[in-house]
Amino acid sequence: MGRRVQDGRAGHLMLRSVAGRLFLSYLGVVAIGLLVAAITISALVVRYENDVLRLRLQELSAPLLTAMQTGLRNGQQPREVIDALKDQAASADARLLVIANNRRVLVDSENSLANQTLPPPTQGTFGQFIDGSDQWLFVQQAFRPAAAGLNPAIIVVARPRAAFGDALRALLPSLLVAGVVAAGFALIVAGLLSRTITRPLRELVAGARRFARGEYRTRVPVAGPSEVAELGGAFNEMAGEIERARDSEQAFLADISHELRTPLTSIQGFAQAIADGEAAGEAAPPAAKIIQRESRRLIRMVEGLLEVAKLQAGGPELARERVEVTALVSGAVAALEVQAHEAGVTLDVTTDGLPAVRGDPDKLAQLFTNLIDNAVKHSPRGASVAVRGAREDGQAVVRVRDAGSGLPGGAQTRLFRRFYRGENAQRDGAGLGLAIAQAIAIAHGGAITARNIDEGGAEFTVRLPSA
CATH class of the missing domain: 3.30.450 (Beta-Lactamase)
Structure with missing residues (x-):
């Protein structure tokens, strides 16, 4: 009874597995082929035999x-x-x-x-x-x-x-021998064929299980039939994307822990001083101002993180209005004139010929404000920040050029990461401005690129589809 149950389970598993189904399917095709061949040969032999009999x-x-x-x-x-x-x-x-x-x-x-x-x-x-x-x-x-x-x-x-x-009847033994040989050969070929197809699938399953256990560097061989190889390639691409996302998440957690620690330490220290009476009397207002400043910094940081997360997640839905880019750039320049004057930096703006775009005017204004603000922060006193706008290939193109020391080696791959700050920034910041700018540009179907220029400094280029 137990043996019968085990045999039944083995047969059921064979029918459920891809290898078993391929094996049985191939055998079925071979059996049908042998049957058709036997019927055809028999008919031809009988016909030939009748012709010979009539002649004799x-x-x-x-x-x-x-x-x-x-x-x-x-x-x-x-x-x-x-x-x-x-x-x-x-x-x-x-x-x-x-x-x-x-x-x-x-x-x-x-x-x-x-x-x-x-x-x-x-x-x-x-x-x-x-x-x-x-x-x-x-x-x-x-x-x-x-x-x-x-x-x-x-x-x-x-x-x-x-x-x-x-x-x-004389040919029957030969036909039977040929059928047995063909069936044996078919068994061997069916086994090899099923293993050839299912081996990459087994490796893919094993790789998926290792990946599920946390081995994120797992990759599988891209082998087998084209469909199976394509599946293996897709798995490797998915694994790579997940690994990069996980590395980015870990880097983000490390960055945010570092960024939050400084203002929280200041807030905790001065709050403790006030509580202990060490910052009493005339020392209390400066301590309270520091707490207020660091609290605002934390709020800006959290709001910036939420802004990036919302834009990268595709929500909420952005407004799609016809927007004059020239007006947006002019507004951003006007908003930063005081800051630029205090930093000893002049703003040189030329935006003639910029086409209109469709998008969210508030988000696009934030995009240009962040780029110009970044250029001011990285330019030395007495320098000039150039803002140029034009129509190129049916797109609105705005270039913001600073007069700093340029981008350090390898910075192009890190510029738009959250909390990234250049080594030569002239003032403190949360390091979210460029990340937000890139997210806004991508949400509008555009892009931002950065490069060093021969005259010195860095140039950021924004490209947006025209309306």
């Missing part, structure tokens, strides 16, 4: 038919003709008959079919009939007497079917 029967019967025709034309009775040729027919293992036009047997050399009806021929002058348990093949020929007084008749020469042998 015609060759053996020709002398007897001629002799019977001659005897009947000479006026002999059918019985006399058959009796005279009986020995010759027996030596050829043949049987002689004379039948009327209505197929009734007049004379039979075997004397068993007299007065019975002979079946008509099945193909031309050839046919077959059954006498007892024996099958006979015959060839017939019409007799039309030339002399008066003789009735028309049909003369027949028949021979047992067994006398010709059975080609199909």
Whole structure:
């Protein structure tokens, strides 16, 4: 009972597995192919055998038919003709008959079919009939007497079917051997084929399980049939994206922990000083101002993080209005004039020919404000920040160029990360301005790029689809 249950489970698992289904499918196709081949070969052999039998029967019967025709034309009775040729027919293992036009047997050399009806021929002058348990093949020929007084008749020469042998039966052992060999070969090929297809799938399953256990560097071989190889490649791409996202998440957690620690430490320290009475009297207001300043810094940092997260997540839905980019750039410059003046930096703006775009005016204003603010922070006192706008390839293109020391090596890959701050920034910041600017540009179907320029400094280029 237990063995029967185990066998049933094994069969069920085989039917459920891809390898088992491929194996059985291939065997089924091979079995159908062998069956069709066997039927086709048998039909061809039977057809060939019938053709050979007719030729041999015609060759053996020709002398007897001629002799019977001659005897009947000479006026002999059918019985006399058959009796005279009986020995010759027996030596050829043949049987002689004379039948009327209505197929009734007049004379039979075997004397068993007299007065019975002979079946008509099945193909031309050839046919077959059954006498007892024996099958006979015959060839017939019409007799039309030339002399008066003789009735028309049909003369027949028949021979047992067994006398010709059975080609199909002779070929049967060879066909069986060929079928067994083909089936064995099919089993081997089916096993190899199923393993070839399922091995990459098993490796993919094993890789997915390792990945689920936290081995994020797991990759699988891109092998097997094209569809399976494509699946392996897609898994590797997914694993790479997840690994990069996880690394980015860990880096983000490390960055935010570092960024939050400084203002929180200041707030905690001065709050403790006030609580302990160390910052009493005239020292209390400065301590409170520091707490207020660091609290605002924390609020800006949290709001900036929320802004980036919302934009990268695709929500909330941005407004899609027709916006004049020239007006947005001018507004951003006006908002930063005081800050630039305090930093000793002049703003040189030329935005003639900028096309309008469709988007959220508040977000786009924040984009240009962040870029110009970043340029001011990285420019030394007495320098100039250039802002240029133009239409290029159907896009609104705004370039903001600072006069700083340029981008350090490898900075292009980190510029737009959250909390990234250049080494030469002139004032403190949360390091979220460029990350927010990039998120806004991408949300509007645009992009931001950065490069060093030969004259010194860095240039940020914003490209937005025109309206």
